[in-house]
Amino acid sequence: METIRIGIVGYGNVGRGVELAVGANPDMRLEGVFTRRSPGSVTVMDASVPVMHVSEAAGKREDIDVMILAGGSATDLPVQGPEFAALFNVVDSYDTHAKIPEYFESVDRAARGASRVAVIAAGWDPGLFSMNRVIAGALLPSGACHTFWGRGVSQGHSDAIRRIKGVTGGVQYTIPLEEAMHKARVGESPGLSSKEMHLRDCYVVVEEGADRARIEREIQTMPYYFAEYETRVTFVTGEELRAKHSSMPHGGFVIGSGRTGRQGSSNQVMEFSLKLDSNPEFTACVLTAYARAAYRMHREGQEGAKTVFDVPVGHLSPKSPAELRKELL
Amino acid sequence: METIRIGIVGYGNVGRGVELAVGANPDMRLEGVFTRRSPGSVTVMDASVPVMHVSEAAGKREDIDVMILAGGSATDLPVQGPEFAALFNVVDSYDTHAKIPEYFESVDRAARGASRVAVIAAGWDPGLFSMNRVIAGALLPSGACHTFWGRGVSQGHSDAIRRIKGVTGGVQYTIPLEEAMHKARVGESPGLSSKEMHLRDCYVVVEEGADRARIEREIQTMPYYFAEYETRVTFVTGEELRAKHSSMPHGGFVIGSGRTGRQGSSNQVMEFSLKLDSNPEFTACVLTAYARAAYRMHREGQEGAKTVFDVPVGHLSPKSPAELRKELL
Numbered sequence: 090m091e092t093i094r095i096g097i098v099g100y101g102n103v104g105r106g107v108e109l110a111v112g113a114n115p116d117m118r119l120e121g122v123f124t125r126r127s128p129g130s131v132t133v134m135d136a137s138v139p140v141m142h143v144s145e146a147a148g149k150r151e152d153i154d155v156m157i158l159a160g161g162s163a164t165d166l167p168v169q170g171p172e173f174a175a176l177f178n179v180v181d182s183y184d185t186h187a188k189i190p191e192y193f194e195s196v197d198r199a200a201r202g203a204s205r206v207a208v209i210a211a212g213w214d215p216g217l218f219s220m221n222r223v224i225a226g227a228l229l230p231s232g233a234c235h236t237f238w239g240r241g242v243s244q245g246h247s248d249a250i251r252r253i254k255g256v257t258g259g260v261q262y263t264i265p266l267e268e269a270m271h272k273a274r275v276g277e278s279p280g281l282s283s284k285e286m287h288l289r290d291c292y293v294v295v296e297e298g299a300d301r302a303r304i305e306r307e308i309q310t311m312p313y314y315f316a317e318y319e320t321r322v323t324f325v326t327g328e329e330l331r332a333k334h335s336s337m338p339h340g341g342f343v344i345g346s347g348r349t350g351r352q353g354s355s356n357q358v359m360e361f362s363l364k365l366d367s368n369p370e371f372t373a374c375v376l377t378a379y380a381r382a383a384y385r386m387h388r389e390g391q392e393g394a395k396t397v398f399d400v401p402v403g404h405l406s407p408k409s410p411a412e413l414r415k416e417l418l
Numbered sequence: 419m420e421t422i423r424i425g426i427v428g429y430g431n432v433g434r435g436v437e438l439a440v441g442a443n444p445d446m447r448l449e450g451v452f453t454r455r456s457p458g459s460v461t462v463m464d465a466s467v468p469v470m471h472v473s474e475a476a477g478k479r480e481d482i483d484v485m486i487l488a489g490g491s492a493t494d495l496p497v498q499g500p501e502f503a504a505l506f507n508v509v510d511s512y513d514t515h516a517k518i519p520e521y522f523e524s525v526d527r528a529a530r531g532a533s534r535v536a537v538i539a540a541g542w543d544p545g546l547f548s549m550n551r552v553i554a555g556a557l558l559p560s561g562a563c564h565t566f567w568g569r570g571v572s573q574g575h576s577d578a579i580r581r582i583k584g585v586t587g588g589v590q591y592t593i594p595l596e597e598a599m600h601k602a603r604v605g606e607s608p609g610l611s612s613k614e615m616h617l618r619d620c621y622v623v624v625e626e627g628a629d630r631a632r633i634e635r636e637i638q639t640m641p642y643y644f645a646e647y648e649t650r651v652t653f654v655t656g657e658e659l660r661a662k663h664s665s666m667p668h669g670g671f672v673i674g675s676g677r678t679g680r681q682g683s684s685n686q687v688m689e690f691s692l693k694l695d696s697n698p699e700f701t702a703c704v705l706t707a708y709a710r711a712a713y714r715m716h717r718e719g720q721e722g723a724k725t726v727f728d729v730p731v732g733h734l735s736p737k738s739p740a741e742l743r744k745e746l747l
Contacts, residue, residue: 217688224734358692361550363686364689366679366685371686378553396742398742398747407556413552418544
């Protein structure tokens with residue numbers, strides 16, 4: 090079995106998950122972790138893996154087949170994506186949906202110039218969920234497809250709570266509404282909006298003597314984040330927040346439905362769902378499988394930016410095409 | 419928008435579904451239906467579509483971009499697959515799992531010889547379910563993936579019931595067991611067997627005066643089909659069978675789960691499910707979307723037999739790659 094040599098850029102929650110995921114795949118070996126911090130300050134789980142400063146990465150072009158970019162979408166990837174795609178095959182989980190087209194273009198240019206493959210936005214949404222949206226739309230063109238998120242922690246909404254005066258801690262769970270999920274399955278109300286589909290459940294720690302009524306009102310009326318949604322606020326102590334709300338679960342549902350038959354008499358429902366105890370660790374699993382695909386596509390002579398829409402599913406597996414047909418088709 | 423010219427070989431339940439599915443896709447046009455019956459005896463829904471004998475198909479090579487083979491796997495496809503792949507780009511839903519490798523080889527040889535693309539086994543299982551099995555295995559390599567079928571009619575088991583002496587009609591539903599689905603989700607019992615996962619529910623019509631106890635016993639002890647399973651038998655009248663059990667629902671669940679994290683503390687669950695009022699109509703939708711992919715892969719210069727593992731998901735959609743990235747990623 091050939092060995093795919095992997096590098097990781099960025100060692101946060103996702104980067105740590107990638108280290109574990111690479112270790113779980115016998116056809117891969119972790120060659121190094123690259124960080125913008127002082128390398129001596131970063132301790133990886135496998136002590137035999139070298140930790141280097143990102144500035145040293147360019148010198149490792151011959152030693153790494155695929156670099157997995159584990160940084161954030163807000164500031165890390167817009168710079169690192171094109172920078173590393175000009176040097177390595179890369180994979181990332183860029184997730185700012187609205188800016189994907191421009192990010193794709195910038196990474197595509199860099200990767201083509203270097204004859205490298207760059208798989209962008211390869212997490213679960215964007216990523217696996219996106220694939221299911223495309224399949225549902227292609228198979229049931231007159232149907233509708235809805236994406237529900239949760240139950241899971243939304244980092245953006247949790248941050249928004251914590252910016253309110255008097256708040257010292259907070260976690261927001263996005264929860265899909267059962268009734269809306271039922272409507273999506275039976276094909277009613279094709280145009281469900283996000284606020285009709287989700288509940289926002291907030292656990293908030295406040296300073297002593299803070300005005301809870303004012304804080305609850307500020308959360309529930311915050312434009313864009315909460316105002317349009319059914320929003321529940323529960324005040325908890327700092328200890329409760331740490332004990333019960335410090336893990337990072339997430340998940341969701343992509344529900345496609347449509348009618349077939351001469352009189353549209355048959356309802357057909359496709360559903361893909363994830364229930365994840367750890368969002369970053371699962372994202373790391375997706376990134377690692379797509380690293381294998383990037384390696385293969387590069388070997389086939391492909392180049393440029395790719396998304397989950399461009400990658401044949403068989404490329405994710407360590408099994409050969411013949412094994413896959415025999416064992417899993 | 420360019421138009422993909424489609425032909426259908428075989429006009430049974432799936433063939434009729436393909437006619438409707440092609441009509442629902444504005445980038446496709448149905449050029450003809452080919453049958454082994456006397457063409458005059460076959461009435462298609464759209465009277466403007468010509469019905470021809472299969473022997474006329476070779477003369478239409480220039481007029482049809484993709485031929486959708488809607489015949490059965492037992493006797494039709496082993497002959498028609500290689501025969502038509504030597505003349506056209508083709509798509510089929512060949513579903514005899516055990517014989518897929520040899521079928522693939524025979525179609526691959528024919529398609530390569532003619533520089534055509536042949537997508538085989540493109541239904542929901544094999545097909546969409548297979549893709550999810552591969553994704554689950556690639557993302558969670560130390561986890562387990564289980565496929566549950568149902569609730570749905572199994573043609574093979576229904577036929578087996580009808581062969582029993584004294585039986586005049588019968589329908590068998592395969593039903594997934596909730597408890598086993600729960601075990602698959604929580605990651606217990608990785609080696610669940612089919613009999614631990616499914617219940618067999620039979621509705622049986624018998625001749626007047628038939629020995630019901632003997633028939634029930636013969637069903638429940640029938641080797642391979644029923645003996646190992648929990649099997650329920652309900653006797654009904656011929657009218658009841660027609661009224662309540664003549665539709666063709668089906669579906670099922672692919673449940674992948676695995677643990678991540680340093681101590682394996684995070685359970686991660688992926689689940690894909692289908693709930694289909696009409697099995698053949700949905701299979702037709704899958705075939706039709708893969709016809710679009712076959713057309714595109716042929717235009718890219720690809721050739722030979724392909725499966726759902728080889729086809730990038732984006733090729734199923736009428737939207738351009740840039741539209742898909744902007745709208746659905």
